[in-house]
Amino acid sequence: MESTPGSWAGQDALGTRGGSPRHLPLAPGLKIEVTPDEPGTLRLMGALDARTAIAFKRALAEHLCEGTSRVVLDLKALKQLDPTGLAALAEAGEMAKRRSRHLVVAHLPDHARERLARASLHKVIALSEQ
Secondary structure: OOOOOOOOOOOHHOOOEEEEEEEEEEEEEEEEEEEEEEEEEEEEEEEEOOOOHHHHHHHHHHOOOOOOOOOEEOOOEEEEEOOHHHHHHHHOOOHHOOOOOOOOOOOOOOHHHHHHHHOOOHOOEEEEOO
């Protein structure tokens, strides 16, 4: 089930219904999928950039309120990640920490991993070796 941009429905927007994955277009160019077999994993698809960073942070904040102690951001299907997107990931790490949650980023592209290290953001964001 998809929502339209701007039709944010609170916590239920990131849940699953009927055991099938949900794709959530949060902003033009970004979707987040949550699957029932991995409730703490958010799969980002599209672009995390200046156009989509705010919507991403809002969606993550809602998901963190659901009480999952460990959240994995799977970036395998992310096509674009610009400096604003990297900053949003760093803010996501801080947001999770404030809520006593553990945030892990999986499948971070090599070029983005290098930028994170240069900016010392790897100290804020836990990276999975997957």
